[in-house]
Amino acid sequence: MSKLVVVGTVAFDAIETPFGKTDKILGGAATFIGLAASHFNTEVGLVSVVGGDFPENYLTMLQDRGMNIEGIEIVTDGKTFFWSGKYHNDMNTRDTLATELNVLADFNPVVPEHFKDANVVMLGNLHPAVQLGVIEQTKDADLHILDTMNFWMDSALDLLKEVIAKVDVITINDEEARQLSGEYSLVTAAKKIHEMGPKYVVIKKGEHGALLFHNDEIFFAPALPLEEVFDPTGAGDTFAGGFAGFLASSRDYSFENMKRAIIYGSNFASFAVEKFGTERMQTVTNDEISKRLEQFKALTKFEINN
Amino acid sequence: MSKLVVVGTVAFDAIETPFGKTDKILGGAATFIGLAASHFNTEVGLVSVVGGDFPENYLTMLQDRGMNIEGIEIVTDGKTFFWSGKYHNDMNTRDTLATELNVLADFNPVVPEHFKDANVVMLGNLHPAVQLGVIEQTKDADLHILDTMNFWMDSALDLLKEVIAKVDVITINDEEARQLSGEYSLVTAAKKIHEMGPKYVVIKKGEHGALLFHNDEIFFAPALPLEEVFDPTGAGDTFAGGFAGFLASSRDYSFENMKRAIIYGSNFASFAVEKFGTERMQTVTNDEISKRLEQFKALTKFEINN
Numbered sequence: 092m093s094k095l096v097v098v099g100t101v102a103f104d105a106i107e108t109p110f111g112k113t114d115k116i117l118g119g120a121a122t123f124i125g126l127a128a129s130h131f132n133t134e135v136g137l138v139s140v141v142g143g144d145f146p147e148n149y150l151t152m153l154q155d156r157g158m159n160i161e162g163i164e165i166v167t168d169g170k171t172f173f174w175s176g177k178y179h180n181d182m183n184t185r186d187t188l189a190t191e192l193n194v195l196a197d198f199n200p201v202v203p204e205h206f207k208d209a210n211v212v213m214l215g216n217l218h219p220a221v222q223l224g225v226i227e228q229t230k231d232a233d234l235h236i237l238d239t240m241n242f243w244m245d246s247a248l249d250l251l252k253e254v255i256a257k258v259d260v261i262t263i264n265d266e267e268a269r270q271l272s273g274e275y276s277l278v279t280a281a282k283k284i285h286e287m288g289p290k291y292v293v294i295k296k297g298e299h300g301a302l303l304f305h306n307d308e309i310f311f312a313p314a315l316p317l318e319e320v321f322d323p324t325g326a327g328d329t330f331a332g333g334f335a336g337f338l339a340s341s342r343d344y345s346f347e348n349m350k351r352a353i354i355y356g357s358n359f360a361s362f363a364v365e366k367f368g369t370e371r372m373q374t375v376t377n378d379e380i381s382k383r384l385e386q387f388k389a390l391t392k393f394e395i396n397n
Numbered sequence: 398m399s400k401l402v403v404v405g406t407v408a409f410d411a412i413e414t415p416f417g418k419t420d421k422i423l424g425g426a427a428t429f430i431g432l433a434a435s436h437f438n439t440e441v442g443l444v445s446v447v448g449g450d451f452p453e454n455y456l457t458m459l460q461d462r463g464m465n466i467e468g469i470e471i472v473t474d475g476k477t478f479f480w481s482g483k484y485h486n487d488m489n490t491r492d493t494l495a496t497e498l499n500v501l502a503d504f505n506p507v508v509p510e511h512f513k514d515a516n517v518v519m520l521g522n523l524h525p526a527v528q529l530g531v532i533e534q535t536k537d538a539d540l541h542i543l544d545t546m547n548f549w550m551d552s553a554l555d556l557l558k559e560v561i562a563k564v565d566v567i568t569i570n571d572e573e574a575r576q577l578s579g580e581y582s583l584v585t586a587a588k589k590i591h592e593m594g595p596k597y598v599v600i601k602k603g604e605h606g607a608l609l610f611h612n613d614e615i616f617f618a619p620a621l622p623l624e625e626v627f628d629p630t631g632a633g634d635t636f637a638g639g640f641a642g643f644l645a646s647s648r649d650y651s652f653e654n655m656k657r658a659i660i661y662g663s664n665f666a667s668f669a670v671e672k673f674g675t676e677r678m679q680t681v682t683n684d685e686i687s688k689r690l691e692q693f694k695a696l697t698k699f700e701i702n703n
Contacts (some may be wrong), residue, residue, distance in 0.1 A: 109435075161528055180581070275487070276626075278623060279625075299602070300606075300619070309622055310695075313606070318582050345701075347699075350699040351701050389614070389703075391618060391697040393660055
């Protein structure tokens, strides 16, 4: 079986949306990525760090979903990373209320021996230095995929550019693509980001779908139009998890297969937003995913004889 | 041959974008709609009004492109409708600098005898009272398509609702769909607008594509990702023109064919924004349209065995 390494936060989130408010619940990029990727036929190994306050039953849940948690360091006298945010009424914008790095501040990622020969490495949102550390431990991987955020563009751009130069695929949102490239047009932005290193550039547009760029080829996957978006937290990570999980299980890194991976990413993301935090991703079944895939096909399929 | 009636403004526009600025140039909803629709195998009849200041050569151009202008009333002692606007840097928002109704203020549309049995009627953006007048003169049409704007929702909502109740298809943008329905989710908004009358609801999202709703079925057409959007003026009308022209020429009003019509609408709109005003739409060839159609196919096509 193929192997997928996922590095990213395993964390506590406290979320407020127009629909309600949570206390500290399970969150984190690696958590969402892993929950999606574990639906595929690939070994998923998480690399992260939590504090002594992190509940045992969360770790058990990750294992029960088929993830290998050997790479999750537990700092018993430390506290788990905590993020708190409040979404505006349009659900497209949010304010960060609190960010407590805690054990993340001194995180030195160690990829378990068993995962050093992983086929695919998914670098979830984290300090570029941590992402760089994981790349160095997985040099033989077929594919390195990078997810990042404007936060690192503001605070660690040079290091981030070093990471970008070393990866095969980058996934970022539209505003971040504009910030990184200095270009408003996403087509031009993707070209500039190509030149920084990645062969594939994925631009996530939230409810407006996602674009995949590869040389002069472009593929567009819509987001599923939903009656209700309950909580967008983790949607981008879930997208990345479906994308990476599918690629790792198929070991086919062609443009045609990247398209399928984007559709799987969008499919999983459409579930993630239906409930608070990871709740929906903990219960979604392969049958539900398969049914929704048919909706994605129907959504964009047309026949025109030209 | 089938017949398409187009009612809407034939006007002067003065446009400012980050790329430049125009004096008074040819514009108007019916102009853009007609320029797109005239590419199809259908007789296109414009119904509008202009003043004595409207250049003869503009009218000649419309005729040269195959449009019937019998229904364009010329008020020799009046002035042509004038709109002026300035786009912001993101090209998605604009300020209206001037709106001079002029001859539109007392416009009483008369559908020429030859077009009273039109197959399709495209009601371009105009006062709902004018749109209602055209509906009454084309009662036997297979299909009435309505385009409208938030301006009429603010100023003539009751009359607009009367028009909405009588049409088969409505095309509006996302913000207008939200305003008209009072719902944020476009899925829920489309349901409420269905209940007001139209069997088909088309929601235009500009650079984010367009959605087609019919009962519980949804189709999504992306906008073509472009390196440069030069002037978005008339893009929505051009979309409506491609949509209506294709439907009139095929006389097939099924959901499957509506999908094709949406793709044609998006295809034409992608040309309209490449130059100022109607400039690009006056020169675009069927060959260029056909080539771009292949790009639209490639953009969303994927194969997944579920």
